[in-house]
Amino acid sequence: MNLLASWVNRVAATRTDTAALILPNETLSYSQLLDRAHALAQQLECTRKTVLAFQTASMTEVALSAHAASQLGRAIFPLNPAFSPQRRDALLQVASGPVADGVELFIATSGTQGEPKAVMLGGANLQAGVVASRIRLPLQAGDVWLACLPLYHIGGMAILYRCAEAGAAVMVHEGFDPQRVWDDLEKYCVTHISLVPAMLARLLDEGRDSPPPALKVALIGGGPLSAALALRARDAGWPVCASYGMSETGSQVATLCDMLQGWVPGQVGSPLPGFEVDVVGEDGQPTSGIGRIRIRGAAVMVGYANPQRKMGLGLDQGWFTSGDLGSLDAQGNLTVLGRHDDMLVSGGTNIHPQQVEEVLKRCQGVADAALTSVVDEVWGDLLVAVVVAEVDNEALGRWCRDELTGAMRPRCFIRLSALPRNALGKLDRQALRDLARRKLE
Numbered sequence: 001m002n003l004l005a006s007w008v009n010r011v012a013a014t015r016t017d018t019a020a021l022i023l024p025n026e027t028l029s030y031s032q033l034l035d036r037a038h039a040l041a042q043q044l045e046c047t048r049k050t051v052l053a054f055q056t057a058s059m060t061e062v063a064l065s066a067h068a069a070s071q072l073g074r075a076i077f078p079l080n081p082a083f084s085p086q087r088r089d090a091l092l093q094v095a096s097g098p099v100a101d102g103v104e105l106f107i108a109t110s111g112t113q114g115e116p117k118a119v120m121l122g123g124a125n126l127q128a129g130v131v132a133s134r135i136r137l138p139l140q141a142g143d144v145w146l147a148c149l150p151l152y153h154i155g156g157m158a159i160l161y162r163c164a165e166a167g168a169a170v171m172v173h174e175g176f177d178p179q180r181v182w183d184d185l186e187k188y189c190v191t192h193i194s195l196v197p198a199m200l201a202r203l204l205d206e207g208r209d210s211p212p213p214a215l216k217v218a219l220i221g222g223g224p225l226s227a228a229l230a231l232r233a234r235d236a237g238w239p240v241c242a243s244y245g246m247s248e249t250g251s252q253v254a255t256l257c258d259m260l261q262g263w264v265p266g267q268v269g270s271p272l273p274g275f276e277v278d279v280v281g282e283d284g285q286p287t288s289g290i291g292r293i294r295i296r297g298a299a300v301m302v303g304y305a306n307p308q309r310k311m312g313l314g315l316d317q318g319w320f321t322s323g324d325l326g327s328l329d330a331q332g333n334l335t336v337l338g339r340h341d342d343m344l345v346s347g348g349t350n351i352h353p354q355q356v357e358e359v360l361k362r363c364q365g366v367a368d369a370a371l372t373s374v375v376d377e378v379w380g381d382l383l384v385a386v387v388v389a390e391v392d393n394e395a396l397g398r399w400c401r402d403e404l405t406g407a408m409r410p411r412c413f414i415r416l417s418a419l420p421r422n423a424l425g426k427l428d429r430q431a432l433r434d435l436a437r438r439k440l441e
Helices: 005-014 032-046 060-071 085-095 122-136 154-167 178-187 197-205 227-236 352-359 394-402 430-438
Strands: 020-024 027-030 050-053 074-078 103-108 118-122 144-147 171-173 192-195 217-220 240-246 252-256 268-269 275-280 291-297 320-328 332-341 344-346 349-351 366-376 380-389 412-415
Touching: 005 032, 005 060, 005 085, 005 122, 005 154, 005 412, 020 032, 020 320, 020 352, 027 275, 032 060, 050 060, 060 085, 060 154, 060 171, 074 085, 085 118, 103 154, 103 332, 118 122, 122 252, 154 171, 154 217, 154 252, 192 197, 192 332, 192 430, 197 217, 197 227, 227 240, 227 344, 240 268, 252 275, 275 320, 275 352, 291 352, 320 394, 320 430, 344 366, 349 352, 349 380, 352 366, 352 394, 380 430, 394 412, 412 430
Parallel strands: 020 171, 050 074, 074 103, 144 171, 144 192, 192 217, 217 240, 380 412
Antiparallel strands: 020 027, 103 118, 240 252, 268 332, 275 291, 291 320, 320 332, 344 349, 344 380, 366 380
């Protein structure tokens, strides 16, 4: 059996009736989950495939299949149901064949900057990630972690592992329904929840009172948390923890729960125990300024899946260099500034979109904002703000002139009813660029 199964078996032997999975139509104790996993494992055993891959919109099915596969000692690969047949087949091709010893989970990256890759995580990676998370975010038997993130993303799948190790319960939601989340927070005394910023905003928009006192952690990741949204959530009593992580690191890398006065968007605190983090310049050498964030540690993947079965693909002496820009202060606290590939050069000045987006979101009447560009002979990248806003363009222009230096000011505004985002709430920057090009070039 694999890691997930070993933890479930241990808890089932000592705390038989403890809740393990709270599903839409039933609650399974650890002993009942073990029985269900064994029954499903018998059905899956005849497939004879090395990797058990499945593409389904049912998060209940994903959760139960993960437990069954782990009982069999087989690696699993949950796939986004929105993947096209071509994208799905390409991922399956690189993940098929013999699996290296210890690899238990294949997980696809979000693919926000291109085609998604299949990350290979071993049992040792997954265990290290769980231990590191638990040190920063205590979790114990009897706790309930509400999983409304898709389980085919690492942010959702990691919840299964954290809770099994602690003997806690996972509440599985089929998609994100803010009204149902509020109801279940109260009904089931939920202690932990993972959200992307867009989900947090929708929960606050429901206009209800503070979350129940049982809620200890609201882990926010998957995209930039704005100062306005963080302040609004804190004022409403949400125990917000700003987090940074990715598939390649088994989820969390750094998490900050003490977001005191003066907190700046992108600040995620010190790395979790077991992680080394630094930033490197274009020459690949550590820098004291802004650079690419790179990570090393026991939770970092064994590599990207590839047809050649090569181990360590995507790593350099154990280091994974991300596509994110950031900086470290003298105390080792990390600030994430955005994607390296998203950086724009306007009038010879490097512009990080999140910096401008944060200013736009502070303007009264702006509900959401993103920065993109079109090619321009004079500016290079001519900055275009795409906004969901009630305020008119003239007022927006005045705000930008007051709050931004010349090179950072958007030259055009495009209005939408909603910004293009993926299933995890991340901005689809390619869609933004295409939109600006169609409207302005």
